[in-house]
């Protein structure tokens with residue numbers, strides 16, 4: 146696709162072309178510095194480079210072609226939106242990434258200044274007309290997770306066609322029943338959007354496809370237990386980020402190819418960093434594209450990241466949806482059960498998250514845990530304290546970091562990370 150064809154497509158989507166060009170230039174430079182500078186990358190990382198280089202190009206064209214063929218596009222911000230149902234309704238689902246500082250001043254006209262950058266980013270991208278994914282959506286699905294998001298959706302609903310799912314805050318039987326009814330309400334919203342009923346056959350097929358994607362990510366996650374680490378944390382994060390917007394079947398095939406290559410590399414005793422390099426588990430808030438700051442700082446400080454306990458990471462692939470039910474209602478029950486296992490910090494109590502982090506660190510042979518909290522994120526700030534105590538009890542060195550999307554604190558963070566990594570060596 147030529148530059149002119151790209152530009153014409155973005156113009157049809159009513160993007161601010163000048164600001165969008167500037168964004169892509171910054172993104173390209175950032176990607177070059179953080180990704181292309183890495184040594185010993187897997188050959189399969191070419192897929193990641195290609196997807197990223199065409200993130201606003203070929204993938205958007207595919208989505209436009211799907212729309213022209215009658216498909217609807219659904220945008221999401223959270224892993225509570227069941228992709229199985231979206232695909233069963235014949236729609237394309239895309240994650241609306243929200244990982245860059247963009248349109249911040251505009252965003253602050255709709256949300257308070259002391260709102261996390263993830264929220265400001267999705268509001269800013271929309272108001273500044275910078276994101277071809279948002280502009281391609283026929284429906285945007287929000288969810289009542291943290292207070293910041295749910296109040297932001299009230300404002301965002303003025304800008305886009307929105308459906309908001311109610312996510313309970315506790316995990317008792319009545320909460321499961323509530324979420325089950327929300328699954329039914331989401332199914333109805335999709336049926337209204339497409340004019341077609343979701344069938345049991347379509348949902349069974351979609352569940353198999355989404356589970357296949359999760360199985361590929363689980364396989365990749367398990368291979369990261371090897372020492373030397375067969376893939377960098379940066380590339381593994383990118384795999385997880387891409388999982389939210391690439392075609393699901395292509396993604397699954399490519400990740401399995403990447404895993405084949407990782408197995409060969411492990412058998413040869415090769416990796417991205419020498420055996421014995423300090424290994425860290427990154428836990429906390431999700432890191433959407435292009436939020437690569439902290440992984441870069443960690444991996445340029447003498448450590449390698451071996452896992453991400455995050456929604457753009459293991460939390461999103463840990464649980465499969467039961468594929469055995471044969472009738473539609475039982476399949477919807479299975480979806481509610483699977484999604485209510487997610488251990489987001491928005492739940493109270495949320496002790497299972499502490500157990501998951503300790504277990505994951507052990508499985509991956511992590512030498513320590515770094516907790517990432519996004520500035521102004523209350524749920525993860527609270528849990529950072531609890532995770533610290535749990536890691537102390539598990540005998541795991543721990544560093545809690547709170548930061549935003551800006552680079553102003555990069556030097557200070559690097560000093561803290563280097564000091565932490567030195568204690569592990």
Ligand code: BJ8
Nearest residue numbers: 223224261290291456489519522
């Ligand atoms: S299931 S983690 S994707 S809500 S960083 S916006 S929590 S103030 S992102 Fe999340 Fe779903 Fe939970 Fe996962 Fe609020 Fe915190 Fe901002 Fe956050």
